[in-house]
Ligand code: AMP
């Protein structure tokens with residue numbers, strides 16, 4: 172199969188209507204989209220990504236009216252949050268309606284659903300009479316794509332079409348939130364492109380972190396994920412570099428280069444902001460991976476704003492599988 176890249180919404184629509192896969196741009200990362208109501212289409216997602224069957228998919232819809240069709244109950248606090256931050260990097264996890272096939276939720280009674288903020292994809296969703304299931308458009312466990320070219324690198328020949336919407340604006344996956352009926356608190360299941368501070372400042376209350384990697388509420392939150400082929404180590408560069416042959420390493424600095432002559436040094440943010448670092452993270456991880464280094468040494472981001480989600484991704488990218 173030859174993979175085409177283009178801007179044709181009509182072609183994307185026709186392919187999706189025939190249960191084919193199309194990579195779509197969003198503000199977070201590129202998604203690998205399929206008709207969420209077609210079992211044939213959904214099973215192609217799992218095949219192409221080599222994704223474990225227990226890892227459920229996020230539904231993408233055009234607006235809140237559509238969203239309500241696929242959940243059986245929407246607590247008002249979550250609805251207020253959705254009205255404020257959607258379209259945007261906010262996914263809500265709620266009891267599913269009967270319309271949602273079990274394969275999408277990996278058998279769970281809850282569905283994860285969001286309204287992506289990208290003009291091409293929002294237009295596409297408006298022409299479709301089904302929601303799109305769309306995990307990130309990469310091989311399972313690898314770095315998420317933030318451009319059409321990144322999608323092509325991993326999925327060339329495996330999908331018919333990539334809808335090219337340019338570089339993604341946010342660069343990290345969505346923040347997944349749920350709701351605790353008893354404490355009436357917002358639960359954070361996955362850190363992502365919407366910061367905890369933004370949610371708390373808007374709601375004027377604290378949220379509860381519910382991120383457990385061993386018995387995860389969101390089974391996709393595995394310990395190892397977002398991995399480069401080159402081994403990635405995260406921490407203080409001065410310490411990490413001690414027992415390395417420095418001619419063989421690349422460094423991903425947060426804001427400033429170091430005084431080492433290594434293969435190459437990258438900087439996540441020139442303006443010293445966590446939002447800029449988030450936007451650059453996955454692209455720079457891919458570029459660092461191509462340097463032929465023995466190791467990628469990377470600094471932690473400040474633990475604030477999107478820095479928390481960046482550090483979550485770095486932790487998983489550096490998790491030692493042995
Ligand atoms: P991805 O789209 O590749 O970023 O992965 C989506 C992630 O959303 C999954 O790995 C899960 O962690 C989470 N997720 C999606 N649907 C559900 C669900 N029904 N229940 C719990 N977690 C979900």
Ligand code: MG
Pocket residue numbers: 306307315
């Ligand atoms: Mg993913």
